[in-house]
Amino acid sequence: MSAKIKSPWILHYNCGSCNGCDVEILACLGPKYDLERFGIINKGNPKQADIFVVTGPVTKRTRARLLRLYMQIPEPKVVVAVGTCACTGGPFRNMYNVENGVDRFIPVDVYIPGCTARPEAILKGIKKAIEIWKIKTKESIEVPVVIQKEFEETLSKMVLHGQTVDRRKIIHDLVNKYIKNNLEVTKCD
Template structure:
């Protein structure tokens, strides 16, 4: 009756972080939540709390001082989660590619799922990106629920049972040979 899998894709909550951008893409994200292009029809609320959100929207090329905060926010979000890089600066670094205080794009630090181009990207492309992110979130939820074993079969060495290497890493296949 209370099925969390079905309700998770009906109301994803958003966390937004500006990792050194020029504010153009942030104004367009704020305009997405305004009455003309309404993101709140999909059930989206802009919270400021990483423990309560599913989707991470990042803008801007990563500067050296913001990269620690970016990684900390990413690790504090619970699974399953989706990372969306908004704007050309977040995908590849745009005009800031050779400057001395800038890393080249976000995916040097955290794994990114959806790339949205444009300078500054328009609200229609951001809505396309969020819809695609919701499909990936549904796929990740299904994969998380698959059962997996925790222990291998115990091996025998001259009749003595050896249980030392019986723990499997998570996701590793059990090699039966």
């Protein structure tokens, strides 16, 4: 429906970027670029967001939070990686505490290059994301990249046994399991 694309709400998460892109995203919300004229509000709440705007190359400590936030956003949703480091890791590629880009963990729909991305480019990227978002529906559930393999195995097993399949629940359980097994956040000080 055409009305739907006029109201995308964004959630912004910084997984270890240099603040440059975050500042530019905020500048986009300012009067000069004014994202609100496209109906876009910055809702700092994943449960009410549609577009997940991620910046930064994903450091090791932000991984679990990134996955959690992604899981909390209800479908249909799109992910926009803003800035060079969110796309590929950029200047931080292959550093020891960095995971080289958002798409190692969650499926990314739009990559916005630039270091830092210009507000104009961010606007263009978000418009592109809205085009992709338009096609998606409530039922189009995407699987985080890290658990793709396990998900397919579990799904085929369940289908084999003739169980009823709730894809969302399976993904949720698998992500929780993955976070628990691999990414347990240390509590410091």
